[in-house]
Amino acid sequence: MRYKPLSAATYREHRARFRQHLEKGGMAVFHSNDIMPTSADGSMPFHQAADIMYLCGIDQEESILLLFPDAYDPKDREILFVRETSPTIAIWEGAKLTQQEAGALSGVATVLWTTAYEATIKRLAPQAAHLYLNSNEHLRQSTEVETREVRRNKELRALYPLHSIRRSAPIMHRIRSRKTAEEVEQIKHAIGITGKAFQRVLRFLRPGVMEYEVEAEITHEFIRNGSRGHAYTPIIGSGYNACVLHYITNDAACNNGDLVLMDFGCEYGGYASDLTRTVPVNGTFSPRQRDVYNAVLRVQKEATKLLLPGVFLDQYHKQVGELMERELIGLGLLDKAAVAKQDPAKPLYKKYFMHGTSHFLGLDVHDVGLWTEPIAEGMVFTVEPGIYIPEEKLGIRIENNILVTKDGQIDLFAGIPREVEEIEALMAQGKKAVA
Ligand SMILES: [Mn+2]
Known part of the structure; x- marks a missing residue:
């Protein structure tokens, strides 16, 4: 395996967290993602669904993972289904997990082949009062493609129209937003590799x-350190391109x-x-670039301190807006009067800083979390203010990843350079080394 997975004990803890939120008689099913086609016989690399990864x-x-804590037979309370392997699959695609391996990795005692899924559902659904079905309730999800989960949910609802349906997504958003210790370590490992790539670019x-x-330099550093690659499509924008927020060409x-x-x-490992980072191509900031850079950096440092347990994210974003307002006035970009x-519904700073400051981070880069509940210990956020001035072909964003603790924060990027x-x-x- 290219990466070290979390321990079976942590996966057990994640499932225990989920079970705490189930109503009596609830049976939950989680599905993997499909392997997405390209064209002809091509396919994209497999990307696992974050919830099944987490659990x-x-x-x-x-x-497929089935969780049914009130099942009559203890063997039916957690069932993992994995694809049945064969000598042909082993030759063409390589080794797949055996049932023993899948059990050891996940800590699930009952492991069956995926081909047993339908019969198992038929056997267990009559015992269940509620079917907990999962769906993508991310605030910004938008896709025309039906997932394997959506298709399987439709089948279940058609087969058992009189069972009450419950949503797993709000539970997953709640439990995934507060990271367990090994998850934080996994994120730190990812950050360590990302930091090495930044040093290489410098x-x-x-x-x-x-x-x-x-x-290419970044990708090289990622892969040689055991990462499968980018967590999202990287943005490398010089000059004016830095002002195009989702520039990926x-x-x-x-x-x-x-x-x-x-x-x-x-x-x-999925995290x-x-x-x-925004740096000068020739190695030296001009006075103007330095001024704007330091304004963004001050906002970032002050914003980080505001991420405290009990604070609501909309209040936080409003406060960061005020910090940014002061800096933009200082730079002569906004007029104080x-x-x-x-x-107040259309603050002027949005002309130069048009995106949010923070989002949850975890198995997904824009991770799931509860946006209308207070910040809590164990949450991991980005802090990424920016100032974009297209008329000066100047765009600056500085982004770190922050762990919220009981009474403060830990900057998971400590040691990754950001001062001018x-x-x-x-x-x-770097120039000396080349010369
Ligand atoms: Mn981000």
Whole structure:
């Protein structure tokens, strides 16, 4: 295996957390993602559904997890179904998990082949009062493609129209938002690799290199460190491109005198990291670039301190907006009198800072979590303010990943350079090494 999974004890703990929220007689089913087609006989690399990953760590297609704590027979209270392997599959696709391996990895005692799923449902559904079905309730989900889970849910609802249906998604959002200790370690591992890639870029960057060459350096560092690659499509935007928030073509030259904004993070063992750094292509910030950079950095540092247990995320975002307002006035981009008279529903700072400051991070880069409940210990957030000035071809974002503790925060990016002086010094060293 390329990565070290979490321990079976942690997967057991994750399932125990889920069970705490089930009503009596509830039976929950979780499905893997499909292997998505490209064209002809091509397919995309498999990407496991985050919830099944969280509950049992089985990173293999066609796996199903059934949780039914009130089942009559204790053997039926947790069942994992995995794809039946064969000598032919072993030759063409390589080894798949045996039932013993799947049991050891997940800590689930009863492991059956996926082919036994339908008969098992037929046997157990009559014992259940509620069917807990999972669905994608992420605030920003938008896809026309039906998942394997959606298809299987339809079948279950058609087969058992008189069972009451319950939603697993709100439970998953709740329990996944507060990370267990091993999850934090896994995220830290991903961040460590991402930090190495950033150091590599600082040594590599010089006027004339293409944005995709920077991307290639990052990808190289990720893969050689046991990551399967990017947790999301990386953004490498130099000059004006830094102002295009979801710029992913990465096909322009990095020019002398410009800054380059790099938003990237590796995936490790299913967990994401999410870094943004903005650095001068030639190794030295101009006075204007330095001023705007330090304004963003001050907002980032102050915003981080606001992420405390008990705070609501909308209040937090409002406070960060006020911090940003002050900095934009200081930079001469906003007028103090105009800000005083602004429509509170349409704050003026949004002209230069148009995205949110923080999102949950975990198995998904924009992880699930409860946006209308207070921040709690164990949550991991990004903190990523930015200032974008297209007319100056200048865009700056700085992003760290933060763990909320009982009474403060831990910056999981501690040690990854972000001060102007550190970045300039490291880039100067890199030039010396090349010369
Ligand atoms: Mn982010």
